[in-house]
Amino acid sequence: MAKKIASARISEKSSKLLQELNNSLPFDKVLYREDIEGSRAHAYMLAEQGIISKEDYEKIESGLKEILSEIESGVFKLEGDDEDIHMAIEGRLTEKVGDAGKRLHTARSRNDQVALDFRLYVQNNTKVIAELILENIKTLVKVAEENVETMLPGMTHLQHAQPINFGYHMMAYASMFKRDYERFMSSYGRNNYSPIGCAALAGTPHNISRQITSDKLGFNAPTLNCLDTVSDRDFALEILFNISTMMMHMSRLSEELILWSAAEFKWVTLSDRHATGSSIMPQKKNPDIPELLRGKTGRVNGNLVALLTVMKGLPLAYNKDMQEDKEGVFDSVHTATLSLQVLEEMIADMTVNKDTMEAACMVGHLSATDLADYLVKEQGLPFRDAYHITGNAVNLAESKGLDISELSLKDLQSIDERIGEGAVALLDNRASMNARQSEGGTATVRTLEQVESVKVWLENKV
Numbered sequence: 020m021a022k023k024i025a026s027a028r029i030s031e032k033s034s035k036l037l038q039e040l041n042n043s044l045p046f047d048k049v050l051y052r053e054d055i056e057g058s059r060a061h062a063y064m065l066a067e068q069g070i071i072s073k074e075d076y077e078k079i080e081s082g083l084k085e086i087l088s089e090i091e092s093g094v095f096k097l098e099g100d101d102e103d104i105h106m107a108i109e110g111r112l113t114e115k116v117g118d119a120g121k122r123l124h125t126a127r128s129r130n131d132q133v134a135l136d137f138r139l140y141v142q143n144n145t146k147v148i149a150e151l152i153l154e155n156i157k158t159l160v161k162v163a164e165e166n167v168e169t170m171l172p173g174m175t176h177l178q179h180a181q182p183i184n185f186g187y188h189m190m191a192y193a194s195m196f197k198r199d200y201e202r203f204m205s206s207y208g209r210n211n212y213s214p215i216g217c218a219a220l221a222g223t224p225h226n227i228s229r230q231i232t233s234d235k236l237g238f239n240a241p242t243l244n245c246l247d248t249v250s251d252r253d254f255a256l257e258i259l260f261n262i263s264t265m266m267m268h269m270s271r272l273s274e275e276l277i278l279w280s281a282a283e284f285k286w287v288t289l290s291d292r293h294a295t296g297s298s299i300m301p302q303k304k305n306p307d308i309p310e311l312l313r314g315k316t317g318r319v320n321g322n323l324v325a326l327l328t329v330m331k332g333l334p335l336a337y338n339k340d341m342q343e344d345k346e347g348v349f350d351s352v353h354t355a356t357l358s359l360q361v362l363e364e365m366i367a368d369m370t371v372n373k374d375t376m377e378a379a380c381m382v383g384h385l386s387a388t389d390l391a392d393y394l395v396k397e398q399g400l401p402f403r404d405a406y407h408i409t410g411n412a413v414n415l416a417e418s419k420g421l422d423i424s425e426l427s428l429k430d431l432q433s434i435d436e437r438i439g440e441g442a443v444a445l446l447d448n449r450a451s452m453n454a455r456q457s458e459g460g461t462a463t464v465r466t467l468e469q470v471e472s473v474k475v476w477l478e479n480k481v
């Protein structure tokens with residue numbers, strides 16, 4: 020039977036169904052390390068402040084350390100009918116060290132305890148995810164550097180638009196992941212404040228020091244207002260949002276990898292380590308991995324919306340609804356960590372089919388804009404006139420079954436005699452790509468600058 024160590028007012032045994040609905044131990048057992056770490060810091064502070072004796076503190080400290088190894092070795096299984104991880108550990112501590120264990124909960128409530136445990140979990144995993152993002156940035160930068168001359172058709176509306184290089188395309192994703200990294204780290208800084216000592220909602224009459232627990236746990240300082248602290252789940256929403264945004268970027272990259280590995284493109288080949296077969300079609304090699312990464316983005320978005328919805332109508336302070344905060348965060352953290360590791364491996368192992376990419380640049384008159392730009396820059400035509408003349412050149416190329424870059428000077432002058440010799444060289448795709456030298460542009464020299472800039476950032480970021 021559930022030991023009701025925290026229900027002085029309730030005499031009857033809880034119904035089985037109530038326990039099933041109410042107990043969070045089946046999922047919040049994930050927090051056992053944070054719970055023990057938080058309790059050790061709290062007990063240390065209670066002793067420092069003379070609220071409990073040194074002897075009691077020592078018993079609590081060694082009892083909690085033993086419980087940690089009992090959990091990790093499987094001796095103490097977190098599967099009883101305790102209501103949650105906090106009660107399970109406090110109950111076990113009291114079994115081991117008697118009255119000292121019963122003094123641990125002085126000047127704290129499960130409301131600040133869960134706020135602490137969960138915040139520690141979020142902070143720790145924010146760093147884990149941020150590190151994995153860095154690994155992906157490094158790999159993207161490496162692939163980018165190897166491909167600053169690999170041309171492919173840049174697209175808008177999934178239609179061939181202008182020639183770019185594959186390094187430039189990879190640096191677009193490196194830039195997204197760099198922002199993601201910064202977003203996780205800025206959340207880390209904003210949320211690095213200690214909730215413990217807020218007690219139920221209003222603080223405590225005991226002479227505690229929240230500064231001591233905050234220092235011991237590695238926070239910047241105690242939080243400002245206890246009513247806010249036990250009610251606040253912004254830190255959890257931030258990690259959910261940060262994961263969703265990062266996974267949205269990963270999903271777009273995955274979508275491109277799926278397209279690029281289709282027969283119609285064949286721009287990349289995923290390694291056999293990252294492809295799967297079909298149970299009926301022996302010839303198939305399917306991009307299940309990027310498909311799963313794309314699919315998992317839906318699930319992390321669901322977790323974000325679920326917690327936003329749980330929180331939106333709650334009066335201050337703690338309400339049991341808030342117990343619903345955890346499973347979605349655990350799930351999103353697990354999904355993000357696994358997905359980032361898989362993505363990094365897949366990008367590092369894929370083959371870039373340079374020739375197929377370059378051949379694709381001969382479809383779609385990618386350098387057409389350069390002819391219009393030439394007429395504006397060299398012949399002083401208004402852009403709109405230049406645009407129409409170029410349209411006629413495209414039509415001529417189409418009628419001859421050629422790409423605009425394959426038209427001769429004679430062909431071009433038959434459209435408009437103001438088109439001079441200089442235009443022919445500009446229509447070459449590589450020239451077109453390298454002409455885009457404005458800041459952040461695709462020219463190989465500019466792409467290399469972007470690679471360099473991210474490398475410098477990787478070395479110097481805090």
Ligand code: ARG
Nearest residue numbers: 043103129130133337341342
């Ligand atoms: N298991 C609870 C949760 O996850 C812990 C806090 C319970 N506090 C309370 N006053 N019932 O939110």
